[in-house]
Amino acid sequence: MVRLFASAHMSSSTAQDAEAPGRRQRWLSLLAKAPSTRLEALWSGIDRVPSYTMLRRPEIGLVMVQGRISGSGDPFCAGEMTVTRAAVRLQGGQIGIGYVGGRKPRQAEIVAAIDALGHLPQWHEEIAAKIVTPLAAEAEAHRHLVAARAAATKVDFFTVAREAGT
């Protein structure tokens, strides 16, 4: 099973697309972290999606999350999290996989389908414009909001001397 995936990946990720692994990694990470309803909405905006077969039906399982002692030392098992994975194959043989935190079968399938389309350069522009770019912007905006709300609670120390106006 593993070998099948690996060889399919090698043959379909073309040599001319030298940035493929980096892009694939970025896309898979962004799609996995996206809110599932949002990803579904954006995916439904893609026309003429090629048909695909499920290579691995969405499957829910666990990943053991590792922490590190004092944040930077030896790893330890901090606790598990639920994860859903799926794999699809396009008619041309391109294989896509999806790993998504939580119990989200539909999202894992969509991620896998997008990952498979990522092997076809003619799809890059549309996926980037209609799915990846909006999701990246929304994730960044969310990050900003969280940080901005935290920043409002940052302590502004001032000395007693300054309070007294000296």
Place this chain on the structure above:
Amino acid sequence: MYVAVKGGETAIAHSLDLVADKRRGDRGIAEVSLDQIDQQLGLAVDRVMTEGSCYDRALAALAIKQARGDLIEAIFLLRAYRTTLPRFGDSEPLDTSRMVAERRISSTFKDVPGGQVLGPTYDYTHRLLDFSLAAAGERPAAPTAPADMAPSLPRVGDILEREGMLEPPPDAGGPAHDLTRQPLVMPAARPVRLQNLARGDEGFLLALGYSTQRGYGNNHPFVGEIRFGSVPVSFVPEELGFAIEIAEIDVTECDMVNQFAGSQDVPPQFTRGYGLAFGHAERKAMAMALVDRALRAEELSEAVASPAQDEEFVLAHSDNVEASGFVQHLKLPHYVDFQSELVVVRALRAEVEARNPDAALSQAAE
């Protein structure tokens, strides 16, 4: 001795129905939804995920609803559910320096890089009941301020570490032993102890941590740093061979810094205890860090004299699923066990009475 006893099926079935009825409560009052539990009882969800040792907000909310708010029962439900799922593998170790922190404080340095960010905390509330919450009504959104979007938040520990004043954490490498796969063997390595404590009961660890502060194995702690926020989880799928981020999860981290006079091998410096919990669970992370440090007594050539320093005592009793199971099994029928003990005690009494009728009589009179 066990003797098979039949009966009670109908009573049990009706008891389950009654639990379901009680769970629903007054039908005239709206039923609580999982989203409401997730959003409005979020700290209960965090505790159930941490001690249930399974990060899934919706599952934890369901467990809380099913257990009618009994969090230890909910933890049990979540632990039971996780055993039905396959394991895909281990994540890459979390990099908490990449946290988007909602809260970050240090009680050792006022001017830490990144500042003292209070975030959502009960620390500065007056603990007066807020009756305005008894009435429905929208709340204003929290205020915002310009934020520093630095990609990483430096650790307070790193500052002291660079000066040689603080021990660096152990970094021997190698995969972590997993208590869900291999049984607990004592003496346990520190990663194993940390996994045990991370799953451990908050109340138990809180009491043990408190006991160290009151003198039962005191180690003069300071909060080097507490941070809470979301961190990405990286995982290497077998099909890919490279890491992708599969989620962002909320965690609370506590790096406790402790005075240490030094030993034969180690110069005087500060030592550390570490705590990590899912969600926002500061009390748990702090208690865990105190107990982690206390359990290092032997490693640091300190006297092992108090409960919190006793690895066997702490690690064998920290799990509330095991503890509640063993305590609550006493409710199961022990009719035969008790009958046999009754026979023994009656025989003993008869013997004593036969030897000394007066003593038995005076005892009865009392």
